[in-house]
Amino acid sequence: MKLRVNGKLHDVTAPEETPLLWVLRDFLGLTGTKYGCGMAQCGACTVHLDGQAVRSCVLPVGAVGSRLVTTIEGLASRELHPVQRAWIETDVVQCGYCQPGQIMAAAALLKVKPKPNDADIDAALSGNLCRCGTYQRIRAAVRRASEIAGA
C-alpha cells in the first residue's frame, strides 16, 4: 500500500491492521513517534493526519488511505516549528519521551486556534500524559509558541 508521510510517498508491505505507529517506527524508521500505551490513553504516539492530531497506536495503517501523515520528524520545515522553538525557550523537556506527542498535539491546536486560552490548551493536551510532570512548562510553552507564530 502507499503511504504519504512527511511529504514522501512510501510503499509499505505491512498488514493493513498494523497500527500506523508501528509502521512508522518499524517499517519507515521514524522512531520519533513513541509507544506508550497502545490504547490511546497517553498520547505519546500523536501524529497529524491531514493536519489533525490522531493517536497512531490505534489507527490501522489500512485506514490512512491517501491522507497526509506528518510525524515529529516532518514538523519543522527549514527552521524549527514555533512549537519546537517555544519548547526549547521554555525549557520544557525532562526525560523527553512524551514530548514528540505533546508537540504534535500543540501544533495541531495552534493550527485551528492560533491564540488558545487555558481551556483550549487543557482540552487539546489533556490526552497527553507526562510522567515527569512538565505540564506547567507545557502550558507556558504553548502560549509562547502562539506568540512566536503570530510575530
Added chain:
Amino acid sequence: MDGLKDVSRRQFFKTSAGGAASLVIGFYLPGRSVLALTQETSAPAAAKLPSPNAFLRIGADESVTVLLAHSEMGQGIWTTLPILIAEELECDWSKIRVEHAPAAPAYFHTAFGIQMTGGSTTTWSEFDRYRQAGALAREMLIQAAAAQWKVDPKGCRAEDGFVVHRGKKLSFGTLAAAAQKLTPPSQVKLKSSKEWRRIGKATKRLDSPEKVTGRAEFGLDVRFPGLMTAVVARAPVFGGKVKSFRAEKTKAMPGVKAVVEVPSGVAVVAEHFWAAKVGRDALEVEWDLGPGSGLDTEKMREEFRALSRTAGTKAAASGDVEAAMRTAETKIEAEYELPYLAHATMEPLNCTVKPGRDRCEIWTGTQFQTGDQAAAAGVFGLKPEQVKIYTTFLGGGFGRRATPSNHFVVEAAHVAKAAGMPVKVVWTREDDMRGGYYRPMWTHRLNVGLGSDGMPIAWRQTIVGQSILEGTPFAEMMIKEGVDETSVEGAADSPYVKAIPNHWVGLHSPKPGIPVLWWRSVGHSHTGFVMESFVDELAGAARLDPVEYRRRLLKDHPRHLGVLNLAAEKAGWGTPLSEGRFRGIAVHESFGSFVAQVAEVSVKDGQIRVHRVVCAVDCGICVNPAGVAAQMESGVVFGLSAALYGELRFKEGRVQQSNFHDYPLLRLHEMPRVETHILPSAEKSGGVGETGTPPIAPAVANAVFAATGKRLRRLPLRLA
C-alpha cells in the same frame, strides 16, 4: 535509597565481591583530535584526581564532549555535569556536546563503587570529580599554550574556549593535540564559590534540541540491520513457571522468526513489534502458577494490620515508652496505609542485545550499568569486559531501571542467546504494569501520648511492608540487625521522633513474594506521608496551628525551619483564601535536602482538586536553579498521581491494573500552579530528583482535613 549516602565504596566492594569487584576494564581512549592523556590515575599521588580523558574530550573542531558517568532520565544531569566541567574548564558553552559514558570502572560512582544512577546522588557525588576533570584539562591546555609561546604558564589564563596571554590567544581546539601529550598535573586548585560564574546560574537544558525533534534515541528506538523484536509471555502471577506451550499458530504467522523458552517465559521473536505482539496473542501457554496465585490485597491488608499491632524489630528506641504513655494527658492512635505502586515510566521497559562469539553488545536505558554488564556476561559465559553497554536516553527512570536483579537485561540476554540473533525485547504497557518491582504496600500504626502542653512525650510506631533490599547485593550493608534502612528512613530518623526521649519505631518485613523496588523517594514515599499527616493530627489534638506546632517540634533543626517558614510565608499561611479553598502543609528531609510544601485545595462533590502548590527547598549549593525548580514540579506531579490515583491491587495473584485507564496519572488539566522557592545555601549539595515527592501527599491530605474535617489515612486519598 537515602541510606546509601553513608555507604563507602570499600564496603560495597566487599559485599558485592564476584559482581562489581571483579570488573576490570581498560578505559578506551577515543581516537583522533582528543585531549587523551596517556597517564592513567593509577599513580598514588594522582589517585584522587579523575582522569580527564574519561570525562571530556576536546576536538580540533573546538567541540568539548562531556561523558556522563550517570544516566539522563529527565533529571537534567545532561546539563548539570557539563556545568561543573565548564565552570573550571572555561570553555565556550555553545561547543559542549554530551554523551553517556560506556560501562567501565572509570565511571564508578564516587560513593557506591559501581556505575549507577540513583538515590538522588549524581550532583553531590560528582561535584568534585567533574570540576577536577575540567580544571585538569584547563591546566594542560594552558601548559600547551605557554610552551608554544615560550612564556610562564602562570601568566596565561583560560577564557571562553581560548588560552590568552597579553593579547595573544589560542583556541582549545588548536591546543588539544599538544595538550594530550602532556603529563597531567598531580593537583589542581578549584575556584572558590565566590568565583563561580556558572554554578548557581539558571541554565537551559542541553538535550532540548534532540528531544523536541524526535532525534533523541531511547532504548525503544534502537535500530540496526538484522535486529528482531521480541515480546515475552510471562506468568500471570509472580513466581509462576512455564509448564508447556504450543506455538504452531504463532510460528505460522507472517514475520515471526522464532519462539523460544527462556527462564521468565516464552519469547516470540519477529521482524517487527506488531508481528511479535500478534504472535504472542496466538501463543498457548500452560503455567505452573505456584503459591503466588493466592495473593489478595484485602487479605494482605488484614495481615499487615495484625502485624502492626505487635512491636516488630527495633529500628529506633529510647527510654520507656509505656511509662511515659501512662503519664500522657491525651493518647492518639492512628493507622495509615499505602498501596503497591508501579513506576509507570512513559517508555516501557526494553533492552536490545546483540550476541557474538566472544562479545555481546547491549543497548538499553539503564540506571545500573555495572550490575547489568556482569549479569549479561553471566548469561553468555563471557567476562564482564566482553559486554559493551550503550546507555540510551531513559524515557523515565524513577528507580525502575535500577534493578539489583538486572532482570530486564538478563531476560533479553536469554532471548537473544536462545534465538541466536540480535533481539530487542519490548515490554508492552500491560507487561510493564503487571511485571512487578513495585513500591511496596505499607501499613503504619502509631500510638502517641501528648503532655499537658500538647507536645508528644511518648511515641510508638510500627511499620509493616516488604523489604526492597532483601535478597539483593545491598542487603549485607543496608539491612542492619534485621532492619532495611530504606523501609524506615524518614521515620526512624525523623527529627520529631528523635526529640522525644521515650520512643519506639519497629519494623515487620513480610515476604509475600511480590518483586519490589525503590520508587522515587523510596522509603520517604510512605514515611513522609505518615509522619507529616500524623503530626498534623497531633497539632489538631493540641489545638495548635499546624505550622506553629511544627516550629516547636523542629526548633533545633534550622534547615527544616528555614523551608517551613519560607513556604508558609510565600503561601500566605494564615491569610484568608478565596471561598472554598483550604491549605495544608508538610515538611520533610530526604536525600540531603529539605522541602516544605503548602497545597491549596478545594473539595467538590467528593473530588479533590489541587490548585496551587508553594514549594520551598534547601538543597545546599544549587548548581542549576532551573533544574531544581523543574525537579520540584516533577516531584509534586509524581506524588500527586500517587496521592490521588495510584493503586495496584491483587486478586488471585493477578495484578488488576494494566494500563493508564485503570492506573491513572495526573493530566495537564489537573496540574496545579507550582511555585518553587530555593533557599540560598552554602551547605553541601543534597539530592533534588526525589525530594520533591514526599511532602505533597500529606500537604494535600492536611488541606483536605482543613476543608472537610475528614482525616484521610490511606492513599490514594478517597472521600467517598
